[in-house]
Amino acid sequence: MQTLEDFQILHKYEKTPELTFIQKAKAAIPGISVSQTFLSIFPFLGWMRQYKFKEYIVDDVVIGCTIGIMHIPQGLAAAILAGVPPVVGLYMASFPSIIYALMSTSKHISIGTIAIICIMVKPIVSLHAKPETVDSNFEKPPDLTWSEAIFKPENAELTSVQVATAVCFAVGVWQLLMGVFRLGIVSVILSDALVSGFSTAGATHIFSSQLGNLLGIEIAKHSSNFKVLLIFRDAVLNILTMNLVSFALSMSVMAVLITYSEVLKPRLEKVFRFPIPVEMFCIIICTLLSMAFDLENKYGVKCFGTIPRGVPAPSLPAFWFVPQIALQSLPIAIVGYAITISVATILAKKSKYEIRPNQEFLAYGCCNIFASFFSCIPVAGSISRSIVQHKVGGKTQIVSFVSCAFVLLVLVAIGPFFEPLPSCVLAAILIVTLKGIMWQVKDFPGIYRRSKSDGIVWMGTFFVAICWDTDYGLAAGLILSTFSVILHGQKLNICVLGRVPRIDTYLDKRYYSAAEEIPGVKIIYISGSLHFASKGQMVKKCTEIVNIRNQQLGVVKNDVEHEFTKDVIIDLSGVYFIDPSATDALKSLREDIQHFLNGSLYLANCPPMIQESLIRYKFFGPDCHINDCAFPTINDAVLFIQSSAAVRSDSQTNKVNILY
Numbered sequence: 001m002q003t004l005e006d007f008q009i010l011h012k013y014e015k016t017p018e019l020t021f022i023q024k025a026k027a028a029i030p031g032i033s034v035s036q037t038f039l040s041i042f043p044f045l046g047w048m049r050q051y052k053f054k055e056y057i058v059d060d061v062v063i064g065c066t067i068g069i070m071h072i073p074q075g076l077a078a079a080i081l082a083g084v085p086p087v088v089g090l091y092m093a094s095f096p097s098i099i100y101a102l103m104s105t106s107k108h109i110s111i112g113t114i115a116i117i118c119i120m121v122k123p124i125v126s127l128h129a130k131p132e133t134v135d136s137n138f139e140k141p142p143d144l145t146w147s148e149a150i151f152k153p154e155n156a157e158l159t160s161v162q163v164a165t166a167v168c169f170a171v172g173v174w175q176l177l178m179g180v181f182r183l184g185i186v187s188v189i190l191s192d193a194l195v196s197g198f199s200t201a202g203a204t205h206i207f208s209s210q211l212g213n214l215l216g217i218e219i220a221k222h223s224s225n226f227k228v229l230l231i232f233r234d235a236v237l238n239i240l241t242m243n244l245v246s247f248a249l250s251m252s253v254m255a256v257l258i259t260y261s262e263v264l265k266p267r268l269e270k271v272f273r274f275p276i277p278v279e280m281f282c283i284i285i286c287t288l289l290s291m292a293f294d295l296e297n298k299y300g301v302k303c304f305g306t307i308p309r310g311v312p313a314p315s316l317p318a319f320w321f322v323p324q325i326a327l328q329s330l331p332i333a334i335v336g337y338a339i340t341i342s343v344a345t346i347l348a349k350k351s352k353y354e355i356r357p358n359q360e361f362l363a364y365g366c367c368n369i370f371a372s373f374f375s376c377i378p379v380a381g382s383i384s385r386s387i388v389q390h391k392v393g394g395k396t397q398i399v400s401f402v403s404c405a406f407v408l409l410v411l412v413a414i415g416p417f418f419e420p421l422p423s424c425v426l427a428a429i430l431i432v433t434l435k436g437i438m439w440q441v442k443d444f445p446g447i448y449r450r451s452k453s454d455g456i457v458w459m460g461t462f463f464v465a466i467c468w469d470t471d472y473g474l475a476a477g478l479i480l481s482t483f484s485v486i487l488h489g490q491k492l493n494i495c496v497l498g499r500v501p502r503i504d505t506y507l508d509k510r511y512y513s514a515a516e517e518i519p520g521v522k523i524i525y526i527s528g529s530l531h532f533a534s535k536g537q538m539v540k541k542c543t544e545i546v547n548i549r550n551q552q553l554g555v556v557k558n559d560v561e562h563e564f565t566k567d568v569i570i571d572l573s574g575v576y577f578i579d580p581s582a583t584d585a586l587k588s589l590r591e592d593i594q595h596f597l598n599g600s601l602y603l604a605n606c607p608p609m610i611q612e613s614l615i616r617y618k619f620f621g622p623d624c625h626i627n628d629c630a631f632p633t634i635n636d637a638v639l640f641i642q643s644s645a646a647v648r649s650d651s652q653t654n655k656v657n658i659l660y
Helices: 004-010 021-028 034-041 044-049 053-081 087-092 095-103 115-128 146-150 160-180 184-189 192-209 211-215 227-237 244-268 278-293 295-299 319-351 357-374 383-391 398-418 423-433 435-450 452-467 470-490 535-546 548-553 580-596 608-616 634-659
Strands: 110-112 380-382 493-500 505-508 521-530 567-578 601-604
Touching (some): 034 357, 053 087, 087 095, 095 110, 192 211, 227 452, 319 383, 319 470, 521 535, 567 580
16 A cells, blocks of 8 residues: 555655746746747748748749639629628738738638628628618728828718728737737637538528629618528519529529539549639630620629729728727637638648647738728638648748739739629629538538537527627627536536456446445546536535435445445546635535544545645645545555554454453
8 A cells, every 4th residue: 555645755746836927927938039039920031941942933833823813703702792892802812911921820821801701791891881882883982191090080981991991900900919918729719510500600691692693683781680581581572573694694603613513623633733713714704795795784784893903002991990890800800710720720730830829810910900901801711722722732822922913913904804794693603612611501410419519509609690690690609609618617427436356446337347346435436627616516426426414314325235335535537627615515525424424535546736736725634634535546545444444443352352
């Protein structure tokens, strides 16, 4: 038998030193040089020195042009979702990419438009912007002076682009602050079930928002609850007013894209190294058809309208408006980061390099702040473009520089070419792109069967987002996820252990029938976190196992040799946290065992961190020395109990002999 002190001496146990707040702060801020700090903030300077120009440059340039081509249809389509002119999607594909390429630790993320972020921005734009500017053609908002940007002018009205750029600035500030305070771990609050339910609801919102363009019918704008359902209702009621040309165009584009992705793409990938930009071909062909047949004037097909040529000059966002939308921007900042970092982590693992989550927060923050000065809405990493960039062999973020230059060339040279493009074409492209996300709804039964709590989070997020709005859906998902974590955190695994004869191994009696209880001793295993919320469950379960009250009344006997339980051993090997409240509950349990059973409570397999906490919370005292009630193993505790019982038995025998 080994005491706990003997065990610690034998294995050279060293107590963890207690640090003061100042010492902890110094440890959190490592001493690094200015040059190291600069390289940490701008990883571009590090990998650029090791760039193998001859090996990488051709691939990076070709892939950069490919990603630039993908930016055009995706940017034009996604910008519409945010209630801003389509050309803003091209701005988002250019300016933010420069900052991200300089500051990111990822080699494969393609920054720019992302549908989920755009659909989250739309309610803010619709609520605060002048109605006539939402979904309208691009008109450069008037440049604000510093005084107008900082102090709210009288009777100030903001355009959709000005509201969106203010949201972009607010999102950037949130992300920058989270990066400075090293809150990269914040993305863990978004569980897979929450993201799946939220993205499915977001895709449904996007589909409903594009029904009017897809069918060529006028659908009233709804800002009330159940707006998705109201849009579907209006579409059914107005189906007879459908523009047949718009409907035929959109169905043709969808048929081409679905046929390509489902039938041709898997075969062509074996032949061609780079993806074929089918979406871009559809846009060019439909634009030429619109020009040739004058679809807008002759057939009433809704087209893009004016697209300005050139690069927008930098302008100040409305800083005075930022506090009003700060809270609404926080979920956008978190969701954008969570989606991007998850894709970046997956691609980094495949290519065997490291992602720094806090640096990514800094990169996204600076990206959005910089973008807000160039008429952009919040940006994030695109899943589809990033996967393509990785799959076809992109080596570094030089790809982002090239794609940025390609999009700028489009803006300067051929932007007006897309003015006759029918809106129904982009709606079709957008819906086909989101087909996979919308079909996530079929995963719900499997999620629910696997975990009921995940199923509730998924359905709660989806239902609230559909019936109300995406912001409310995200909030509902966060609340349900937090509630689920709290419930699981309260649950403890408490069971009775028995000893397997001849090998002194202790196993759960529920699963191992060979395990036998030791007469007069209950061995209880506890796993989980012991705190104020779970202490009641611990005391109740342990009391039921030992039958303390009934044994005092002589009602219930132990099953082993019909003897009452006297001593209790608690195996704490599965406990990873204990607080003062739970420690007090253990003290009360020990006192009940002493009072009602005339026995003792022993601890075994106590992890060093839990042991230090018990010492700090005064669990051990004059009447309970650590060597007499805490042991390194269960077997040591059993041997101590048996030796103590033998000593008591010899003492009683000697007393009897003396009397006689």
